[in-house]
Amino acid sequence: MIQSIFILDKDGRVIVEKNFRGIIGRTVVDQFADEVVKHSPFFTEVPPVIVTQRYYLIHVQTNGVFFLAVVSRDVVPLLVLEFLTRVSSIFSDYFGNLNEHVLRDNFITAYQLLEEMNDGGHPFNLEPNILTDMIEVPNLINQTAGMVLGPGNTIKSSLPDSTLSRVPWRKANVKYTTNEIYIDIIDEIDAIIESNGSMTTSRISGSVVVDCQLSGVPDLVLRFQNPGIMEDLSFHPCVLISRWEREQVLAFVPPDGKFKLLEFRSKGNIMMPIYVQPHISFSEGTGTMSVMVGTKNVTDKVIEDILVKIPFPSNCSGISLTSKVGTVDCDENTKLLTWRIRGLTPKQPAPILEGSFAWDAETVPIKPVLSVEFTVNTWSASGLKVDSLTLLNENYSHFKGVKSLTKGGKIQIRL
Incomplete structure (x- = not known):
């Protein structure tokens, strides 16, 4: 079913490559990278299924890491997407905060997991309990042992306890002091x-x-x-x-x-617990922008970890927006401005981000599309x-x- 799996960073560089049915040339990665560049920095808008002359490229994305499956025959796309999602989830369980740097540091364990999770291109073992019994979760001790004894020491020599259980997803003889x-x-x-x-x-x-x-x-x-x-x-x-x-x-x-x-x-x-009110205006070669963030009367809980992202177009420069609440950071290379607010209570006044920017008057002004993230506990x-x-x-x-x-x-x- 799946010919190969490539794990890529946001720039299209290969971190892990696993071939199940013959070797696939990396030209397919270049075709996929072209699609990623078109949608940068909105990586979530890259189509999940991309059709080329010879292959179908199916992917999921987690924290700027792309899990790309190369398929040469007609398959149910949701089956491949579900498999890749499970791979991403298991990698997150093993490595914690999944990103390209963590994968590069633990690429041997990543290869071992892919070998167990897929057999000849077909999903095989996707139960985390069984996998953790077979392949140790990386830690300081086994990483040091791997440097001394070689990479194979993370694979256990005995069968997992789950093979003795009447249900394949649960270990046998599990005991806890406090249940x-x-x-x-x-x-x-x-x-x-x-x-x-x-x-x-x-x-x-x-x-x-x-x-x-x-x-x-x-x-x-x-x-x-x-x-x-x-x-x-x-x-x-x-x-x-x-x-x-x-x-x-x-x-x-x-x-x-x-x-x-x-x-x-x-x-x-x-019921949205938060509102974002942006306003932008353009004049000859300059522009002003203001963004107000506040809470709605749908919950009395604190809105935490608020993150507002403003991707300015490439024809803008000199972006200078400030706020008295939270921290503001702007990347001059990607033109992405981020505004982080630790928390907002329902009775707290709505903070405002405001400032100005310059844009090329010879081009057409483009209004950015804002995005917002937050968490509300309990x-x-x-x-x-x-x-x-x-x-x-x-x-x-x-x-x-x-x-x-x-x-x-x-x-x-x-x-």
Whole structure:
């Protein structure tokens, strides 16, 4: 199915190359890099599937790192995209904050993981529990040992414990002194907002992430107060689909550790917890811009880690915008201005970013498209709530915790 996988940085340089069905020339990478350059710095707008004369180039992008699959036959694109997404997720679990520098430092482990996750071009082993039993997570000790004894020492000689378990995604004989399970409901808002504040398109993509630290083989039943607000659901293989279709209840034997139990899209109305009001004006060779950021009365929680990005066009120069709140940074090479605000409370006055810039009067003035990111702890934009979590076949006492988190995803504000 998949001929080769290339992992590239944002400049199109190859970090990792893995061929499964013969060697593919790197000219396909050059074709993909041309598409990346066209959309720079908006890498998320690169088409996920690119058709060339000989191959299909399918990719996902994480933190400026591109996971590119080269396919020579007709396949279901979503299958390849899901595989690449799982590869990116497992790499993040192994290496922490995934970026090109971390991959270069751990490229041997990356090759070993790709070898286990794909067999002859077909997805094979994508369970993090099994992979961590086979290939050690990089740390200072095994990295030092690898420098002394060679790179192969990170592969364990014994079979994973999960091969002895009756469920392939869970280790056998798991034991904890304190049994705990934590459930995180994570909502991500995507929207395109016009200059008058109206939303052209909007959606909430949610996920339920579970961190399971329970002994034995627990059989869990999770009930929601309002399961009807979810649609386009995607489940972890541990979930009994028939039980959900019949009762709207999640029954599952969880993997050990952290995993994504469920992904969904919310049906409800979208309530943006933040607003961004930009204004720009042009005169002969100069321009002025102001951006106001404030909170809306949809939650009493603090809006944290606010990041406003303003990509000025290439015909602008001398960009000088300042604010009394947060930090402002402008890259003269990419013309990208970033404004970071640590947090805003509902009663806090709305901060303003303002200043001027110069532009080439012989060219046509171009209005930039702003983007904003943020996080809101202990608040769910979708409104999804957990009703109960029941442990059926184990008798020990255990602690349960539920937390909500809302993040700003792909939010664009047009001028």
